[in-house]
Amino acid sequence: MDLTVVAYVIYLVISIALTIWVARTLSRNGRIFLADVLHGNEKLADAVNHLLVVGFYLVNLGFVALYLNGDGTVADARGVFEALSTKLGVVLLVLGVMHLANVYVLNRIRRRGAMEREQFPPVPPQGYVAPPAGA
Structure with missing residues (x-):
């Protein structure tokens, strides 16, 4: 068997395994953020979480497939390691950027929801207090 095929x-086995691991981690831990953002609506949080995971898989596995094309043939074991380190390094960077983008978007949504909740006073006004005469 040709070393390029090996x-x-x-590359495919490691990239797909890493993508699945990162997606499951994001899904499991991101659900907490989504439940908070969606005011405790668990069913909606699960649905949005599932849609985010599907999008994550599509983007990352699409990138892995597009990046499969090699620069040339691999002649020896050293070439296998060099090709793998370059390809896996780029895949890891893309996974990291996707992870940070997901966390950033979830945090922005969460912060916006928290600001909307803080716009209303915690208790209704109890009465009117007139300002002092000199003010």
Whole structure:
């Protein structure tokens, strides 16, 4: 078997495994943020979480598939490691950027929801207090 094919197979196995691991981690821990943002609506939080995970898979696995194309043939074991380190490094960077983007968007949504909740006083006004005469 050609070493280029071996490098491709190893790249695909590791990239897909990393994508699945990151997606599951984001799904499990991001659900808490979504439940908070959606005011405790668990069913809606689960639905949005599932949609985010599907989008994450589509973007990352699409990138992994597009990046599979190699620069050339791999001649020896050293070439396998060099090709894998470059390809996996780029995939890890893309996964990291996607993760940070997800966290950023969820945090922005969460903060906006918290600001909307703070616009109303915690208790209704109890009465009117007239300002002092000199003010």
